[in-house]
Amino acid sequence: MKTSSLKNMTLTLLLITFVAAAALATVYVFTEEPMEAARLAKINRAIAEVTPPFDNSPSDEVAEVVLDGRTLRLFPAKKNGVLVGIAVETATAKGFGGLITLMAGFLPDGTIYKTAVISHTETPGLGDKIEKSKSAFSLQFEGKHPDSFQLAVRKDGGDVDAITASTISSRAFCDALERAYRAVSSSSFQ
Amino acid sequence: MSLITKGILKENPTFVLMLGMCPTLGTTVSAMNGMGMGLATLFVLVLSNMAIAAVAAQIPAKVRIPAYIVIIAAFVTILQLLMQAYTPALYETLGLFIPLIVVNCIVLGRAEAFAAKNSVAASALDGIGIGLGFTLSLTVIGAVRELLGSGALFGYPLLPSGGVTVFVLAPGAFIVLGYLLVLFNKIKS
Amino acid sequence: MEYILIIISAVFVNNILLTQFLGVCPFLGVSGRVSTSVGMSGAVMFVMAIATLFTYLLQYYVLVPLHIEFMQTVGFILVIAALVQMVEIILKKISPALYQALGIFLPLITTNCAVLGVAILVVSKEFTFLGVAHYLNLAQSVVIAVAYAAGFGLAMTLFAGIREQLDLAEVPKAFRGTPIALITAGILALAFMGFAGLV
Numbered sequence: 226m227k228t229s230s231l232k233n234m235t236l237t238l239l240l241i242t243f244v245a246a247a248a249l250a251t252v253y254v255f256t257e258e259p260m261e262a263a264r265l266a267k268i269n270r271a272i273a274e275v276t277p278p279f280d281n282s283p284s285d286e287v288a289e290v291v292l293d294g295r296t297l298r299l300f301p302a303k304k305n306g307v308l309v310g311i312a313v314e315t316a317t318a319k320g321f322g323g324l325i326t327l328m329a330g331f332l333p334d335g336t337i338y339k340t341a342v343i344s345h346t347e348t349p350g351l352g353d354k355i356e357k358s359k360s361a362f363s364l365q366f367e368g369k370h371p372d373s374f375q376l377a378v379r380k381d382g383g384d385v386d387a388i389t390a391s392t393i394s395s396r397a398f399c400d401a402l403e404r405a406y407r408a409v410s411s412s413s414f415q
Numbered sequence: 416m417s418l419i420t421k422g423i424l425k426e427n428p429t430f431v432l433m434l435g436m437c438p439t440l441g442t443t444v445s446a447m448n449g450m451g452m453g454l455a456t457l458f459v460l461v462l463s464n465m466a467i468a469a470v471a472a473q474i475p476a477k478v479r480i481p482a483y484i485v486i487i488a489a490f491v492t493i494l495q496l497l498m499q500a501y502t503p504a505l506y507e508t509l510g511l512f513i514p515l516i517v518v519n520c521i522v523l524g525r526a527e528a529f530a531a532k533n534s535v536a537a538s539a540l541d542g543i544g545i546g547l548g549f550t551l552s553l554t555v556i557g558a559v560r561e562l563l564g565s566g567a568l569f570g571y572p573l574l575p576s577g578g579v580t581v582f583v584l585a586p587g588a589f590i591v592l593g594y595l596l597v598l599f600n601k602i603k604s
Numbered sequence: 605m606e607y608i609l610i611i612i613s614a615v616f617v618n619n620i621l622l623t624q625f626l627g628v629c630p631f632l633g634v635s636g637r638v639s640t641s642v643g644m645s646g647a648v649m650f651v652m653a654i655a656t657l658f659t660y661l662l663q664y665y666v667l668v669p670l671h672i673e674f675m676q677t678v679g680f681i682l683v684i685a686a687l688v689q690m691v692e693i694i695l696k697k698i699s700p701a702l703y704q705a706l707g708i709f710l711p712l713i714t715t716n717c718a719v720l721g722v723a724i725l726v727v728s729k730e731f732t733f734l735g736v737a738h739y740l741n742l743a744q745s746v747v748i749a750v751a752y753a754a755g756f757g758l759a760m761t762l763f764a765g766i767r768e769q770l771d772l773a774e775v776p777k778a779f780r781g782t783p784i785a786l787i788t789a790g791i792l793a794l795a796f797m798g799f800a801g802l803v
Contacts, residue, residue, distance in 0.1 A: 229475035237474055241482050245489035245678065252493045253674050259500035267503065318737030321800075324730055344507070348800075349444060350564065350580030433782055436632060437717045441625035481685055484714075488678040496674060511624075514677045514724055518717040520629060585623045586797065589790030596783040604778070 275330025276310035322346035352394030422544030429552035449557025453550025461542035614751035627718030645757025656749035
């Protein structure tokens with residue numbers, strides 16, 4: 226180890242920071258593309274999960290709707306040029322652990338086709354049952370039309386069976402879905 | 416060889432040195448997450464150990480800690496970028512604990528205690544040993560919590576009844592680690 | 605009203621130590637005595653408030669405009685390390701009494717992951733209050749940092765109180781030291797879960 230003088234201390238630190246920054250910038254340039262691709266792939270996977278089979282690229286035809294100060298993205302799924310479903314990226318701040326982001330798929334007439342949770346911070350073992358892999362909660366919405374199926378838990382006078390001991394998460398899920406439906410009905414796709 | 420094995424048992428970072436407790440408690444919700452966090456730390460540990468061993472002789476004594484921190488932070492950022500690009504799902508689950516590898520006492524501790532005084536090759540082996548020890552401990556803790564908390568192991572359901580949720584929540588982390596330490600102490604003595 | 609919610613949520617509901625596992629090392633290492641816990645908590649609060657102020661400015665006035673958000677980890681840790689050094693020097697000059705009380709804890713704080721963790725948390729996450737999620741502004745960020753630190757202090761002081769009592773109890777040999785401390789912390793975390801859903 227060297228003895229310290231002001232000159233060599235400053236120089237060493239500057240040099241190390243400079244090399245580190247250069248290395249990071251290089252790695253960043255190389256990973257920027259795969260990072261973007263990974264983000265897009267996640268959205269595309271969610272879209273494919275919640276809409277009937279399609280042959281267009283919904284993420285290229287995205288439309289945006291602003292509801293309650295939050296931007297919702299609508300992805301039209303088309304087969305042979307005909308609209309077969311609309312995937313809506315929707316979110317709610319009413320979750321137990323914070324923000325819940327969903328992808329909700331609707332048929333062109335407004336019927337809910339399928340849903341998928343994109344991200345959430347609900348309690349493991351309780352609120353995380355909104356995920357399809359953890360419980361059947363989200364399946365009850367499939368094939369229902371929000372005009373005839375009240376998107377609210379039974380406790381609040383709606384038609385949704387809440388997850389046991391996780392009413393808040395269930396309410397939040399309904400809230401996000403309801404907002405997605407409003408976005409679809411107000412969009413030009415219908 | 417002994418450089419590698421000592422990190423797994425004699426100087427196990429979790430059960431003997433009790434370093435890096437934050438990620439140990441925070442990410443071991445499942446065996447898979449524990450292993451992912453362990454491997455992420457191993458990556459940074461090996462590379463920063465090597466880099467620091469290579470430059471240590473040139474660094475003035477008074478600024479060595481800031482210099483080491485910059486080197487470690489750079490490797491952590493490289494890891495963050497690579498994970499976001501190639502394992503985005505794991506990156507999201509581990510979340511905040513990936514950038515926090517910078518302040519993991521194990522990494523800076525090895526830099527100061529080993530890498531600064533030894534050759535690049537020896538430091539790399541030391542990093543691998545300690546990193547593997549850390550990965551092993553985290554995987555074990557994760558496996559125990561996953562089995563008790565969700566009745567599964569590496570994602571495969573084993574117990575039909577599910578599990579006792581509290582073990583995958585915060586209190587379970589402290590309690591499981593506490594009892595595993597008791598077990599470790601018992602075996603050792 | 606919003607500030608009260610921020611504070612309650614940060615101190616009790618999302619206690620950084622017992623629900624997010626930030627700052628566990630000093631928690632287990634330093635919290636043997638109530639008096640040292642209070643000193644450590646004071647130092648953490650001081651540094652966390654200043655660090656969050658500076659890292660917030662760094663994030664929104666340097667990293668984001670230059671599109672180099674990926675330099676966040678390096679930038680933040682440098683700011684924190686430099687701040688800790690500066691606080692130490694300034695404190696020594698202007699308030700020797702305060703330095704006496706907090707001084708020995710300051711070097712430990714650079715590697716206290718709670719400081720870096722909170723700094724990253726406030727700029728990277730949308731916080732939910734009254735059903736509205738949004739990113740925090742500067743004032744809210746500093747308030748939440750102080751509140752997180754207060755939560756850290758609360759958990760640590762409570763814990764130190766328990767440990768002082770534990771010293772008098774007869775604990776089986778294999779449980780002595782860290783194991784019993786961890787199990788106690790688990791029970792304390794269980795108690796803090798009772799606050800969930802408060803905000």
